[in-house]
Amino acid sequence: MQDKLKKLKALVAEAHELGRVAAVLDWDQQVNMPHAAAGARACQTSIVSRLAHEKFTSAEIGELLEECAAENSSLEPDSDDACLLKVLKRDYERQCKVPSEYVAEFSHTASAAHVEWEKAKNSSDFKLFEPSLKKIFDLRRQYSGFFAPYDHIYDPLLNEFEPGMKTAAVLEVFEKVRPQQVELIKAISERPAPDCKCLQDHFVPHAQWELSVNAAAAMGYDFSRGRLDKAVHPFTTTFSLNDVRITTAVSPETLAALHSTMHEAGHAIYEQNISQSLEYTPLATGASLAIHESQSRMWENIVGRSRAFLRFFYPEIQKMFPQLKTVPMETFYRAINKVSPGFIRVEADEATYNMHVMLRLELEIAIIEGRLAVADLPSAWNEKMRDYLGITPPNDGLGCLQDVHWSAGLVGYFPTYALGNMISAQIWECVNNDVPDLEQQIERGEFEGLRGWLKEKLHRHGSKFEPCDLIKRVTGSEINPEPYLNYLRSKYSEIYGL
Amino acid sequence: MQDKLKKLKALVAEAHELGRVAAVLDWDQQVNMPHAAAGARACQTSIVSRLAHEKFTSAEIGELLEECAAENSSLEPDSDDACLLKVLKRDYERQCKVPSEYVAEFSHTASAAHVEWEKAKNSSDFKLFEPSLKKIFDLRRQYSGFFAPYDHIYDPLLNEFEPGMKTAAVLEVFEKVRPQQVELIKAISERPAPDCKCLQDHFVPHAQWELSVNAAAAMGYDFSRGRLDKAVHPFTTTFSLNDVRITTAVSPETLAALHSTMHEAGHAIYEQNISQSLEYTPLATGASLAIHESQSRMWENIVGRSRAFLRFFYPEIQKMFPQLKTVPMETFYRAINKVSPGFIRVEADEATYNMHVMLRLELEIAIIEGRLAVADLPSAWNEKMRDYLGITPPNDGLGCLQDVHWSAGLVGYFPTYALGNMISAQIWECVNNDVPDLEQQIERGEFEGLRGWLKEKLHRHGSKFEPCDLIKRVTGSEINPEPYLNYLRSKYSEIYGL
Numbered sequence: 001m002q003d004k005l006k007k008l009k010a011l012v013a014e015a016h017e018l019g020r021v022a023a024v025l026d027w028d029q030q031v032n033m034p035h036a037a038a039g040a041r042a043c044q045t046s047i048v049s050r051l052a053h054e055k056f057t058s059a060e061i062g063e064l065l066e067e068c069a070a071e072n073s074s075l076e077p078d079s080d081d082a083c084l085l086k087v088l089k090r091d092y093e094r095q096c097k098v099p100s101e102y103v104a105e106f107s108h109t110a111s112a113a114h115v116e117w118e119k120a121k122n123s124s125d126f127k128l129f130e131p132s133l134k135k136i137f138d139l140r141r142q143y144s145g146f147f148a149p150y151d152h153i154y155d156p157l158l159n160e161f162e163p164g165m166k167t168a169a170v171l172e173v174f175e176k177v178r179p180q181q182v183e184l185i186k187a188i189s190e191r192p193a194p195d196c197k198c199l200q201d202h203f204v205p206h207a208q209w210e211l212s213v214n215a216a217a218a219m220g221y222d223f224s225r226g227r228l229d230k231a232v233h234p235f236t237t238t239f240s241l242n243d244v245r246i247t248t249a250v251s252p253e254t255l256a257a258l259h260s261t262m263h264e265a266g267h268a269i270y271e272q273n274i275s276q277s278l279e280y281t282p283l284a285t286g287a288s289l290a291i292h293e294s295q296s297r298m299w300e301n302i303v304g305r306s307r308a309f310l311r312f313f314y315p316e317i318q319k320m321f322p323q324l325k326t327v328p329m330e331t332f333y334r335a336i337n338k339v340s341p342g343f344i345r346v347e348a349d350e351a352t353y354n355m356h357v358m359l360r361l362e363l364e365i366a367i368i369e370g371r372l373a374v375a376d377l378p379s380a381w382n383e384k385m386r387d388y389l390g391i392t393p394p395n396d397g398l399g400c401l402q403d404v405h406w407s408a409g410l411v412g413y414f415p416t417y418a419l420g421n422m423i424s425a426q427i428w429e430c431v432n433n434d435v436p437d438l439e440q441q442i443e444r445g446e447f448e449g450l451r452g453w454l455k456e457k458l459h460r461h462g463s464k465f466e467p468c469d470l471i472k473r474v475t476g477s478e479i480n481p482e483p484y485l486n487y488l489r490s491k492y493s494e495i496y497g498l
Numbered sequence: 499m500q501d502k503l504k505k506l507k508a509l510v511a512e513a514h515e516l517g518r519v520a521a522v523l524d525w526d527q528q529v530n531m532p533h534a535a536a537g538a539r540a541c542q543t544s545i546v547s548r549l550a551h552e553k554f555t556s557a558e559i560g561e562l563l564e565e566c567a568a569e570n571s572s573l574e575p576d577s578d579d580a581c582l583l584k585v586l587k588r589d590y591e592r593q594c595k596v597p598s599e600y601v602a603e604f605s606h607t608a609s610a611a612h613v614e615w616e617k618a619k620n621s622s623d624f625k626l627f628e629p630s631l632k633k634i635f636d637l638r639r640q641y642s643g644f645f646a647p648y649d650h651i652y653d654p655l656l657n658e659f660e661p662g663m664k665t666a667a668v669l670e671v672f673e674k675v676r677p678q679q680v681e682l683i684k685a686i687s688e689r690p691a692p693d694c695k696c697l698q699d700h701f702v703p704h705a706q707w708e709l710s711v712n713a714a715a716a717m718g719y720d721f722s723r724g725r726l727d728k729a730v731h732p733f734t735t736t737f738s739l740n741d742v743r744i745t746t747a748v749s750p751e752t753l754a755a756l757h758s759t760m761h762e763a764g765h766a767i768y769e770q771n772i773s774q775s776l777e778y779t780p781l782a783t784g785a786s787l788a789i790h791e792s793q794s795r796m797w798e799n800i801v802g803r804s805r806a807f808l809r810f811f812y813p814e815i816q817k818m819f820p821q822l823k824t825v826p827m828e829t830f831y832r833a834i835n836k837v838s839p840g841f842i843r844v845e846a847d848e849a850t851y852n853m854h855v856m857l858r859l860e861l862e863i864a865i866i867e868g869r870l871a872v873a874d875l876p877s878a879w880n881e882k883m884r885d886y887l888g889i890t891p892p893n894d895g896l897g898c899l900q901d902v903h904w905s906a907g908l909v910g911y912f913p914t915y916a917l918g919n920m921i922s923a924q925i926w927e928c929v930n931n932d933v934p935d936l937e938q939q940i941e942r943g944e945f946e947g948l949r950g951w952l953k954e955k956l957h958r959h960g961s962k963f964e965p966c967d968l969i970k971r972v973t974g975s976e977i978n979p980e981p982y983l984n985y986l987r988s989k990y991s992e993i994y995g996l
Contacts, residue, residue, distance in 0.1 A: 040738030
């Protein structure tokens with residue numbers, strides 16, 4: 001058994017590290033690479049990704065997995081090795097179910113679709129993207145077919161990002177959230193808006209950069225095992241547990257880099273605190289996108305947009321931006337927490353964010369189920385925007401063309417953003433129970449209490465456990481939207497005097 | 499034939515691009531990576547390098563090569579395809595002659611030797627490095643054995659860097675050079691040294707950086723198809739013909755970054771101007787290290803340390819460093835061209851540089867031939883330093899331990915530096931014949947004449963031709979040390995009034 005396991009691990013490590021090499025190529029492309037090299041880089045990335053896939057789905061790994069599975073009864077069920085075998089079996093079977101011709105066609109279609117999407121978005125002309133998008137959804141429907149029978153045709157798509165999660169469970173949670181969140185947004189909209197003049201200013205880029213570095217360092221992002229760089233679309237990427245890099249975008253018209261960096265540092269702190277014993281295996285990463293998002297959005301919003309954090313950090317912000325010297329902290333706090341229904345998801349505040357996600361999820365499911373034609377997407381989108389946020393996009397560029405995801409073939413991804421919000425509040429309640437002076441610690445700029453709790457309960461496990469199991473281990477309950485709804489209601493009632 | 503060639507090219511492209519992926523990993527390690535990630539990166543690099551080697555030495559490539567060779571009589575001998583088949587055959591046979599167990603042992607030995615070398619260098623204790631170095635040379639001797647019969651046991655080692663070059667030819671050239679260069683150095687040493695106070699100053703790093711960028715841009719390094727970064731040991735690396743990156747080291751105690759950047763930009767301009775039709779093949783790189791060095795040292799020294807260049811660029815240097823405002827150009831010119839025998843090769847001036855190289859070559863050959871024991875290397879080194887430069891290193895850290903090359907297993911590499919110098923002067927004579935107002939163009943900061951000539955005659959060919967053949971095509975003659983000796987004599991006679 002030990003010999004076979006060792007051999008299996010060596011083969012898996014090779015495939016896994018090739019995946020990380022692909023991540024290096026991608027990071028370099030987004031951070032450093034001259035545009036002129038896009039063709040060669042696409043070729044390099046595709047070779048490495050294909051080899052990673054070939055290595056992982058090799059017959060040898062399949063045989064070793066079967067042999068190990070037959071002999072693994074001696075392993076502790078929660079041990080690294082037992083979890084590894086379980087996750088490998090799941091991933092191996094999933095990857096083997098998808099024919100390689102499909103993988104090639106899908107990857108080719110997504111590449112071409114991305115180009116069409118850019119054109120369509122730039123000219124706000126959905127018709128340009130419609131044929132590609134139809135093909136993408138057709139292929140995604142076909143993908144689900146490889147996993148039949150299923151409870152719901154959307155399950156296999158969702159499971160690419162949330163292993164083991166059921167569409168029915170997600171819909172149930174969202175059903176609970178939607179009416180309450182719509183009601184909250186309506187109540188807020190009837191109250192006077194806070195004064196946001198302090199955010200409509202020029203914010204020197206190098207000061208924003210320094211502020212971002214200081215915030216990430218204060219949170220406990222370990223710069224000796226990572227680095228911060230600039231990228232057009234901020235992201236976090238892991239080359240090894242000792243090299244987890246984050247990026248940020250700095251633009252002088254907004255102060256957004258600060259919270260965007262805190263978001264990415266939240267992702268990175270998760271990865272940096274995974275147990276080193278899981279290195280070189282697929283367990284050496286976060287458990288799922290939703291769990292990951294629970295960490296990034298907790299740091300960005302629950303921590304980063306709180307009064308406690310500002311008591312610690314607002315003086316630093318004022319030091320960097322002298323124009324804020326005369327702005328009271330309370331004014332700044334209310335300004336960065338302003339609720340304002342808008343067209344663009346990535347710019348949405350905490351109160352409206354989930355609505356953007358639910359809209360997308362409902363449309364994705366309707367298209368995959370065949371209830372909605374891709375051609376009717378723009379009108380369906382706009383109708384839901386009116387229902388949920390009371391606004392209508394003036395064009396499809398600000399509507400159904402705004403996100404890159406579908407052009408990249410990512411269907412099933414959006415719900416993880418909203419699930420992450422809900423999980424973040426569930427976890428936050430638990431941390432507060434266990435660390436009663438958490439708020440005071442944050443006011444003093446002390447984050448070891450929070451980080452230590454997260455590491456012990458969540459981070460160190462990497463992806464040993466499926467997300468639903470992990471949430472139960474961490475919080476003692478299933479995914480539950482109540483803590484998030486309570487968090488929103490309590491925060492905004494106070495700010496808006498509801 | 500065309501189908502087979504197409505198939506062959508696709509397979510070769512895969513191996514070649516994997517090599518470039520390994521280059522990305524290495525660049526990232528030297529420029530960006532946190533030290534903590536060294537272990538995982540070593541694993542990633544080794545996987546990619548091994549796969550590149552496996553792919554290139556596959557039986558399928560061997561068979562296709564044979565089939566294409568049998569049918570290639572219809573190809574123009576100088577066509578891209580004919581040259582590709584020739585080079586592939588040569589490289590394939592070379593790589594297949596070396597057993598993979600040897601490759602693994604050698605790579606492992608070199609890794610370990612590097613660690614021992616660092617320790618030995620830091621404590622100037624040769625004994626610490628001696629066992630590793632002995633093993634390295636034993637393995638290199640064994641390597642030559644795979645290529646027997648040979649004219650000289652050093653040929654296979656030299657040919658790793660200079661395909662087709664003969665040790666006898668190199669020695670013949672060096673025999674001519676050595677006495678004349680020793681004599682020149684002696685004559686210079688008897689003359690008063692120029693005033694170098696202007697270089698003993700503090701040079702603000704960010705001004706040096708800007709100066710380096712401006713110099714590279716003026717030379718015609720295309721920043722839209724590359725980039726400049728900082729690295730401890732400056733180097734140039736190619737990820738594609740549209741992504742050729744250079745690095746420089748900036749230290750406030752010297753102005754060295756300028757000429758170091760010009761050196762790397764010289765390498766990079768060569769690669770950037772290779773014909774795009776050679777992309778994705780092993781021809782898409784410089785013909786050899788010596789040819790490469792002829793380009794880097796031409797830009798660094800023949801151009802960069804000339805009066806013509808300073809007439810154009812010294813005002814820019816003065817603008818960046820106000821302390822030089824009162825220093826006449828002539829004083830600066832003489833200071834950057836000071837001849838001073840020293841212990842360290844990488845700091846050597848143009849007059850003494852080749853002596854450092856010849857010393858290393860002679861010692862390498864003596865050890866490989868078994869005439870010199872590794873244990874006797876320090877004393878042999880010091881003796882030659884006395885003979886050639888009239889100085890004795892006070893310790894081995896400043897003597898035989900100074901270079902990283904041997905610890906990395908690079909034996910046969912050093913002569914390429916001196917050959918590059920000689921070729922640079924041969925080429926320079928030809929450019930001057932064809933572009934009579936070259937000096938005036940340089941004075942005006944116009945480099946298109948030089949660059950255009952180099953591109954047309956040399957750069958675009960990539961490694962289509964073997965170095966000796968290429969030199970003949972470019973200059974009309976064999977490697978010939980006279981132009982370089984003439985260049986040195988004429989330059990230093992004038993400066994030192996010989």
